[in-house]
Amino acid sequence: MNKPVLEFNKVTFNYRQNQDPILDRIDLHIQEGELVSIIGPSGSGKSTIFRLITGLEQPSEGDILVNGENSINRLGTVGYMPQQDLLMPWRTVLENAVLPLEIKGMKKEEAKVRVKELLEDFGLKGQENALPSNLSGGMRQRVSFLRTILSGSNILLLDEPFSALDAITRLSMQEWLIQQWIKWKKTILFITHDVDEALFLSDRIFVLQQKPITIIQEVTIPLGRPRTIRDISNPEIVSLKEQLIDQLRTKVSI
Incomplete structure (x- = not known):
């Protein structure tokens, strides 16, 4: 059985004292x-969980373990990909x-050699000199x-990375992400508002209810791997x- 790489044990958090x-x-x-994947209504605490994992916030009570270590200084221990590419x-x-390699202290030329070896796998060969505005x-x-990936962490947090893409590009990126996940053997925690996306990508889905969150519902996806987008039919x-959509709908206040 695989070992746990990320654990919340009786974690309580609020942004201000005397606040629920x-x-x-x-x-x-x-x-x-x-x-x-993590799904839930807007404001249900999805991004708060990411901030706690990355160390940008600390729990009021309880312990957060990353790779078995309970450390207050978690900054840099996980890889983080936000919704905006930055x-x-x-x-x-x-x-x-x-x-990320430069930040770790790798010499610039050595870092470039390392990255050039990966460009083809990431569909970027021939684009190395392009500016982001041309992509x-x-x-x-x-x-x-x-x-x-180059952060070097075995845990990657992806915060709605495909939400701004058109439907066809988004589907292609989902399929591509699964290929990369299998190849790199990383652990991925993925925030999404898209139930189809969560079902297609995930081994399990964490469903968040409205605050305060006292329990996280876990849904195991009854699909094997490899899988294709047709499998969600x-x-x-x-x-x-x-069931998931009905459940989320009942938690949204209009």
């Missing part, structure tokens, strides 16, 4: 090599991609994901999708 907690003594465990507009694809949305996200998956 957003998370209230929650437990969460993710195993090595899993791809887990590419530096004045840097080329190659110069953007080498940034499609899908290519920009590939650069962003390459940068996240399976009657069992369609039924599960309807």
